[in-house]
Amino acid sequence: MPENAVKGPASYFPSIEKKYGRPVSEWLEVVRASPLTKHMELVSWLKAEYGLGHGHANALVAHVRAGGW
Template sequence: MEENLKPKTGKTLEQWKTVLGQTKLTKHSEIVAWLKSEHQLTHGFANFISLKFRQADAASFDESELIASQYETKPGLKPIYDALVEYCRSLGPDVEIAPKKSTVSIRRKRQFALIKPATKTRMDIGLKFNDKKPLGRLLPSGPFGTMCTHRIELTEVSDIDDEIKKLVREAYAEAG
């Protein structure tokens, strides 16, 4: 989106930040409305510029900072995260790891897994299947809502056993 700013709006992101820096606008909705009304930007570009200006999107942060922040008060879960990411990367060269503020999305052509430190002692991994019924450790999506169809609760690295790896591998295959 940033690459398209100059050709579509006439300004780079840095130029838009300078323009916004000259206003007294601070709220996201105010900035978006102002960019749309005063500069005739589409909602998508106005939203993108506002998020970047306010450094309110995950992409405004370093990936390692996002991960560190997620596990700052839950250090016992970090080894589970590391093991899950390592396994997901082993599935193929097309695996993309995309940290957000509170989760990490694992994608191929689409998201197939979502890693979230749920509590201080439990990690949830959400999986997206086309047509699979919850069974055993494969629970309904719960707090993941429509982002995933199922979830698995993990409390230690040894929980990532052959059964869990098979489910993650199946979700990966369906995402391709």
């Protein structure tokens, strides 16, 4: 793996954009705008409301909760 390879939740971002057709910045805003606060509540909500897969939803929530852009 290259030294500058993206790791962690952000490694899912290219596939999220490709699969769901929206930029990651929009998905991150969706997560931030939600009134839900618990990690798994947010993951479940993204899956139910937007049809995201578990890994993709988890990556978005983890990134936001870690203070990511």
